[in-house]
Amino acid sequence: MVDLADIAPIFSSYSASASGELDGRSFTKLCKDCSLFDRSFSSTDADLIFAKVVPKGQRRITIAEFEKALSLIADRRGCSQDDVMQRVADGAGPALEGTKAEAVRFHDDKTTYTGTHARGGPESVPKGYGHVPQTAMKPRRSLSRTSSGACALPNLLNASTGSSSGTVGTVERKLSRTGSNGWIRPITPLEKAATISRREGCGLLENVFEAYCSPGQTEMDGKGFTKLMKDSKIVGSRFTTTDADLTFAKVVSKGLRRIDFLQFKAALLIVAERKNIEAGDVFEAVARQFAGPQLCGTRTESVRFHDDISTYTGVHANGGPDAVAKGTGSAQLASFRM
Structure with a gap:
C-alpha cells in the first residue's frame, strides 16, 4: 500500500516555489507524466x-491538498486511490x-x-578590437574639394595646429580608457x-551652429541638423537623411528635442566616423555654411x-474689374440701375 511519504519526493520535484507547494501548471504536468x-x-x-x-485566494496547494486531489482523480477515473x-x-x-x-x-x-x-573561422575578439593592422586599413577619403581660385578654410582638426595648442594631442592620448571590468573602452x-x-577654429563653427538654430532658440533641433547636413553636401549615398536623424538621436539628451554646441560637435565626429573620412573635413564642410540655411x-x-x-x-482686356472694398461694388452707380 502506498502512503503519503512515498509520493512526497515526486511532489517536491514538481514544486515550483521554495515553499514546497504545487501550482496548477505543475499539477497538470505531473498528471501527464504519470x-x-x-x-x-x-x-x-x-x-x-x-x-x-486549492484554498480560496491562493494559487498553490500543499501535499495534504494534493492527496485530496488524487482522491478526486481516482473518483473521476473510476479506480481506487x-x-x-x-x-x-x-x-x-x-x-x-x-x-x-x-x-x-x-x-x-x-x-x-x-x-x-x-x-578555423574568424578570430573571436572583443567588439571594436579587430586584428586588421593600421597600415592595411582603407585610407580615409577627403571631403573638401576646393577650386583653384577659391580660398580654402583651414583644417579645423589639423594635427599641426593640435601640436601647437596641445588639445588635439590630448584627444589622441585619450582615445581609450580602462573601465571597471579591466577592458579598454574607446x-x-x-x-x-x-x-x-576654440583654438581649433570652432569659433566659425559656433556661428554656423547659431545660424541653423530656430529663431529665438540657442539650441539646434533635428530639422536644422538635417538641413545643415544637406547644405554642407555631406548627405549622399554613404550618409543619408535617415543616418542624419539617427546621429542626432544618438547625441540628444533623453527626453529633449534639441542639442547644444557640445553635442553638435559630437554629432559631427559621429558623421565623420560613419562616412569614413577625417573629422576635420566634416568640420570644414560645415564651417563653409556661415551664411546660414540655403x-x-x-x-x-x-x-x-x-x-x-x-x-x-472680356473685362480683362479693358483693365479688369474694379478693385473696391468688399460690399461696395459698382452696382451703386445710378447708370447701372437704369
Missing part, C-alpha cells in the same frame, strides 16, 4: 480538480522534451567549409568633442494665357 490522463480524465478535468482543492498514488510514486520526476534540430550537411560536415571557416564622441576648443523654391513655368496680355478677353 500517465493519469485517459478518456475519462483530461487536462481540463485536472484544472477543475485543482480549482476545487491506491492505484492513482502508485502511478504517482512510480514517476521519475518532470519529463523534459525538446525539438532536436535536423542534420544540415553544410553545417555539420566540416569538409564542406570554404574561405576563412576552412582555416572614448565617446561627447568626451572627444569636449576636448576640442533657401530654395520652385519657379513656376510660363503660362501664355496669363503672361501674354494681348490674349486677354
Whole structure:
C-alpha cells in the first residue's frame, strides 16, 4: 500500500516555489507524466480538480491538498486511490522534451567549409578590437574639394595646429580608457568633442551652429541638423537623411528635442566616423555654411494665357474689374440701375 511519504519526493520535484507547494501548471504536468490522463480524465478535468482543492485566494496547494486531489482523480477515473498514488510514486520526476534540430550537411560536415571557416573561422575578439593592422586599413577619403581660385578654410582638426595648442594631442592620448571590468573602452564622441576648443577654429563653427538654430532658440533641433547636413553636401549615398536623424538621436539628451554646441560637435565626429573620412573635413564642410540655411523654391513655368496680355478677353482686356472694398461694388452707380 502506498502512503503519503512515498509520493512526497515526486511532489517536491514538481514544486515550483521554495515553499514546497504545487501550482496548477505543475499539477497538470505531473498528471501527464504519470500517465493519469485517459478518456475519462483530461487536462481540463485536472484544472477543475485543482480549482476545487486549492484554498480560496491562493494559487498553490500543499501535499495534504494534493492527496485530496488524487482522491478526486481516482473518483473521476473510476479506480481506487491506491492505484492513482502508485502511478504517482512510480514517476521519475518532470519529463523534459525538446525539438532536436535536423542534420544540415553544410553545417555539420566540416569538409564542406570554404574561405576563412576552412582555416578555423574568424578570430573571436572583443567588439571594436579587430586584428586588421593600421597600415592595411582603407585610407580615409577627403571631403573638401576646393577650386583653384577659391580660398580654402583651414583644417579645423589639423594635427599641426593640435601640436601647437596641445588639445588635439590630448584627444589622441585619450582615445581609450580602462573601465571597471579591466577592458579598454574607446572614448565617446561627447568626451572627444569636449576636448576640442576654440583654438581649433570652432569659433566659425559656433556661428554656423547659431545660424541653423530656430529663431529665438540657442539650441539646434533635428530639422536644422538635417538641413545643415544637406547644405554642407555631406548627405549622399554613404550618409543619408535617415543616418542624419539617427546621429542626432544618438547625441540628444533623453527626453529633449534639441542639442547644444557640445553635442553638435559630437554629432559631427559621429558623421565623420560613419562616412569614413577625417573629422576635420566634416568640420570644414560645415564651417563653409556661415551664411546660414540655403533657401530654395520652385519657379513656376510660363503660362501664355496669363503672361501674354494681348490674349486677354472680356473685362480683362479693358483693365479688369474694379478693385473696391468688399460690399461696395459698382452696382451703386445710378447708370447701372437704369
